[in-house]
Amino acid sequence: MLLKNATVRRKIVITLAYAAVVALLACAPMFLSDFRLNLLGKFLAYGVVALGLDLIWGYTGILSLGHGIFFGIGAYCMAMYLKLEATGAGRLPDFMQWSGVTSLPWFWEPFRFFGVALLLSVLLPMLLALLLGFFTFRNRIRGVYFTILTQALVLIVVTLMIGQQAYTGGTNGITGFRHVLGFSLASPSVKNGLYYISAAALVGSFLLCRRLVRGPFGKVLQAVRDGQNRLRFLGYDPAKYQMFVFTVSAGLAGLAGVLFVLQVGIISPSMMDIVPSIEMVLWVAIGGRGSLIGAAAGALLINASKSGLSETYPDFWTFLLGGLFIVVVVFLPKGLFGLLARLGARMKGGLGDAMAGGRGRAVVGEDHR
């Protein structure tokens, strides 16, 4: 009786909270300046990356320090379209002319079309992730070895991008965009539209991830994380699940890259390198691993404080991020969101106990990997 009441009440509270977040996102353009709105749009894109990372790390127990690459490939695919759109038909992008390229390389051709570019910016990261997953998970490479391989992937791709300056823009990356599908990227209404698209993408990605981590599929993921050997003897093939989730996660990062480049107007190797890849993991760790809301909120919160603090104290930010990370790892294995949930449960006292079946476990459960 009490349990049922509590569950119903909890459902109502959660639904209200979701509605409030969506309303807040929808109203943001009304009270934020164009500059701030653009920043928020970028953070929302980061939130999409964080959701994907949480899926693979928080729920499936595989730490990827290579998501910058999937993000970057997505961004580059869209950037190639934007660059060609800005350059105009029959002419070569500026950096190609500087490097003495005389005709458009064949692999740039498909990026004349927005639809193709958009599709490839999600599919290419997924394909790369599937390939890496195929050769690692099937051979039962996991834990720190897998993580090191993802770092190696970052090094390879970034080195390749920088080395092939004539085709990729090298260290400078690709920038100087004007239009997307004929709309001017500089116009405030287009910027507003892109913000809304980013918000919708974040909500959509959240719903997709929630669909994956709830129900029987989510239980299998948890089982992959906590005991994949046992799972094998129950007749499941953990490698297939790992490959699937890693691929989905890479696709989300690619999508985030698209949103990023449309709003920020530049992509370069330094935005997909080792440091950004690690930073992405920090958002999830600090926000709350194993909780989708926590991961997305972590990305938003940390990037907001990063831009806020580095405006006033440029040198201080890195120390704060590092310090925060240490505090979280040592004291808050489930991140800030885990702390919030625990405090909430404690405040409710008896009520919290009644529902401990679901929530207490997720929050204070010990860590198996």
Next chain:
Amino acid sequence: MPWPAEEVVLSLEKITVEFDGFRAVNGMDLSLRKNEVHFLIGPNGAGKTTMLDVMCGKARPASGRILFRDRIDLSKKKEHQIAQLGIGRKFQAPSIFSELTVEENLALSLQKKKGVFSVLFARRKEEDARAIERMLSTIGLGEVSGRRAGGLSHGQKQWLEIGMLLIQEPAVVLLDEPVAGMTDAETEKTGELLRRISVDRCVLVVEHDMEFVRQFAGKVTIMHEGKLLMEGTMDEVQADARVAEVYLGKRRDADVVGAPA
């Protein structure tokens, strides 16, 4: 022969397993029959657990054949494929998913099609809920079905793991020391459970607890140094001089060597 009629479900012929040149199992034969609680015993290092590993795909034999239902060769199959064919393995240490509830552990095992997309679009059915309910009462965990499995007692964890095997309705159940660390009452209960589950399937148990073997065994196979020492009923085994020698370290008696098993 006291057990002629029953069909052989799993047969292992001349199995040899090597680890870095060490022969853990050396030309071992074993057949498992339906409706039988079969015990595999022997001193430490005899190769009992390795035999279980071979049957469930965890270890690969260097030579020999493993035939399931007379025609499926298991030596080429992966662990999850062997499990899907209906060979369930319980490990020595209870290995359940401690973050999931008891009920979720059973549901995870019950799921018939275990591919990524089948699970993604799986719907929980009424009959599944009933199957879980039945299994909960079989293994006596109905009261704690909503509890996190990591919080169960040692005995309860063992039963949960047995339940996770049984709910898949396997043809062969392989159990590695299921009563180790259990109280007498728990041991008794587990033995009864084994007897009940051997209907329509074969159960192979590796065990050290001789009292337990005496009480519940149908057939007993003794391994020693990777080889078959003898096979028979518990009475026959206890009367055998070679068995006593292996277990008690008696001096080898020339005239018993080569006696028919």
